[in-house]
Amino acid sequence: xxxxxxxxxxxxxxxxxxxxxxxxxxxxxxxxxxxxxxxxxxxxxxxxxxxxxxxxxxxxxxxxxxxxxxxxxxxxxxxxxxxxxxxxxxxxxxxxxxxxxxxxxxxxxxxxxxxxxxxxxxxxxxxxxxxxxxxxxxxxxxxxxxxxxxxxxxxxxxxxxxxxxxxxxxxxxxxxxxxxxxxxxxxxxxxxxxxxxxxxxxxxxxxxxxxxxxxxxxxxxxxxxxxxxxxxxxxxxxxxxxxxxxxxxxxxxxxxxxxxxxxxxxxxxxxxxxxxxxxxxxxxxxxxxxxxxxxxxxxxxxxxxxxxxxxxxxxxxxxxxxxxxxxxxxxxxxxxxxxxxxxxxxxxxxxxxxxxxxxxxxxxxxxxxxxxxxxxxxxxxxxxxxxxxxxxxxxxxxxxxxxxxxxxxxxx
Amino acid sequence: xxxxxxxxxxxxxxxxxxxxxxxxxxxxxxxxxxxxxxxxxxxxxxxxxxxxxxxxxxxxxxxxxxxxxxxxxxxxxxxxxxxxxxxxxxxxxxxxxxxxxxxxxxxxxxxxxxxxx
Numbered sequence: 001x002x003x004x005x006x007x008x009x010x011x012x013x014x015x016x017x018x019x020x021x022x023x024x025x026x027x028x029x030x031x032x033x034x035x036x037x038x039x040x041x042x043x044x045x046x047x048x049x050x051x052x053x054x055x056x057x058x059x060x061x062x063x064x065x066x067x068x069x070x071x072x073x074x075x076x077x078x079x080x081x082x083x084x085x086x087x088x089x090x091x092x093x094x095x096x097x098x099x100x101x102x103x104x105x106x107x108x109x110x111x112x113x114x115x116x117x118x119x120x121x122x123x124x125x126x127x128x129x130x131x132x133x134x135x136x137x138x139x140x141x142x143x144x145x146x147x148x149x150x151x152x153x154x155x156x157x158x159x160x161x162x163x164x165x166x167x168x169x170x171x172x173x174x175x176x177x178x179x180x181x182x183x184x185x186x187x188x189x190x191x192x193x194x195x196x197x198x199x200x201x202x203x204x205x206x207x208x209x210x211x212x213x214x215x216x217x218x219x220x221x222x223x224x225x226x227x228x229x230x231x232x233x234x235x236x237x238x239x240x241x242x243x244x245x246x247x248x249x250x251x252x253x254x255x256x257x258x259x260x261x262x263x264x265x266x267x268x269x270x271x272x273x274x275x276x277x278x279x280x281x282x283x284x285x286x287x288x289x290x291x292x293x294x295x296x297x298x299x300x301x302x303x304x305x306x307x308x309x310x311x312x313x314x315x316x317x318x319x320x321x322x323x324x325x326x327x328x329x330x331x332x333x334x335x336x337x338x339x340x341x342x343x344x345x346x347x348x349x350x351x352x353x354x355x356x357x358x359x360x361x362x363x364x365x366x367x368x369x370x371x372x373x374x375x376x377x378x379x380x381x382x383x384x385x386x387x388x389x390x391x392x393x394x395x396x397x398x399x400x401x402x403x404x405x406x407x408x409x410x411x412x
Numbered sequence: 413x414x415x416x417x418x419x420x421x422x423x424x425x426x427x428x429x430x431x432x433x434x435x436x437x438x439x440x441x442x443x444x445x446x447x448x449x450x451x452x453x454x455x456x457x458x459x460x461x462x463x464x465x466x467x468x469x470x471x472x473x474x475x476x477x478x479x480x481x482x483x484x485x486x487x488x489x490x491x492x493x494x495x496x497x498x499x500x501x502x503x504x505x506x507x508x509x510x511x512x513x514x515x516x517x518x519x520x521x522x523x524x525x526x527x528x529x
Contacts, residue, residue, distance in 0.1 A: 063499045064500070069427075072427045072440070073427045073428065077466060078469075081470070131528045303440075304440065305430065305437060305440035305461075306437075306516070307436060307437050307438070307513070313529055314523060314526070314529040315520055315523040315529035316520070317516075318519035318522070319515070319516060319519065321529075372499050
């Protein structure tokens with residue numbers, strides 16, 4: 001019974017914690033600009049995050065190796081350090097985007113200055129992480145993020161053309177469109193892959209497995225959390241795209257601000273839908289802000305061998321504690337530079353996809369190493385999917401920067 | 413892998429996490445000190461832990477930048493303090509006995525003044 005509850009909570013937490021500001025923004029923009037035709041990018045990228053998420057959880061349970069300790073062993077000190085620096089920068093930019101988005105949503109919800117809300121929400125998040133153990137942090141934000149299901153309810157209520165939506169799940173390319181639209185479509189494919197496969201999700205997930213002392217008996221929880229939890233979380237992101245295709249595309253609305261998303265629930269459900277949507281977005285962004293800051297601290301601590309983990313009190317792991325508090329403060333300073341959250345989202349998407357191949361290579365290598373993983377090393381299916389996705393990631397990573405420049409971040 | 417067995421020093425030892433006798437993570441094997449003489453056997457003398465050890469393995473410009481932030485401290489863990497090696501290195505002594513995590517111990521009283529820490 002206890003095991004079943006743990007599995008259900010794990011799945012619900014994964015669903016509630018799946019969508020963050022980049023996914024939400026790009027899903028809404030993709031639907032508004034290209035209708036259902038980018039649903040396939042979410043579906044394919046979700047298989048990728050399931051494959052690598054499961055692998056990272058399995059490595060945490062069997063080899064007890066956190067991602068960044070692995071990275072240093074397998075990539076070497078210098079390349080490992082480069083990956084660490086890039087990952088921390090990506091996490092900080094992403095966290096700044098989440099904090100900026102929280103400020104915007106609170107401004108819409110109750111008024112008041114956006115920067116003031118950013119300061120207040122950062123303080124509340126620091127206090128929350130300071131006072132709660134890991135399991136509670138993960139579950140509280142994950143479960144509160146389930147308020148985002150209002151967007152899935154909105155999809156059912158507005159009744160999209162399901163046959164057209166299903167056609168969107170088939171990989172496609174708009175050959176008949178103008179060169180500008182083709183490039184923008186390519187950029188959105190890259191952005192969706194990057195948003196779904198964000199590296200901090202893997203760092204956070206596998207560090208969580210180690211924090212909770214996962215062992216062989218947790219392999220099923222790992223499989224179901226990644227397989228079922230991430231799939232359902234992805235369906236929620238797809239709901240944002242579908243809603244946007246139905247509601248925003250015909251009206252010519254370009255949902256550039258996170259708050260615009262809330263209209264997707266306001267149109268079918270009125271003011272209560274609007275309030276629920278804003279609260280859901282708030283919780284999703286807050287959860288992601290916590291995950292990104294903790295991920296940055298996990299990465300540094302694991303790379304240099306500092307004691308780490310939120311299962312210990314902050315005073316027992318001083319360098320790790322200073323690292324995550326510092327990450328929150330640096331992110332807040334980025335918000336104070338006045339750079340728009342959408343711009344931060346674009347930068348985090350492009351820099352993140354370029355770090356991804358370096359993040360996933362050590363994981364793929366260790367998951368195949370039978371001297372560590374024994375009978376739990378990758379089987380043929382995990383390897384075909386893992387290597388296949390690795391090749392896709394390489395292509396996407398190479399294409400990311402040129403597409404970002406050519407399309408001015410999808411604006412052309 | 414026990415003391416005295418043949419191991420691949422760089423592939424299986426360097427950059428592994430080190431846990432002390434109380435199961436506390438206390439660093440990474442940043443480098444390995446070997447001893448021996450021409451014609452004689454080469455043996456592992458110690459594990460080296462800290463920025464002074466890993467700085468020597470990096471390109472000079474990177475090492476200098478990092479040492480400005482992290483310093484040049486280094487702790488030498490004698491090989492006799494290694495209990496066994498798996499996917500991590502297990503010591504037979506505590507971090508305190510070996511002088512590991514000294515900076516961590518200096519910071520702890522400062523943070524513990526803050527409520528809920």
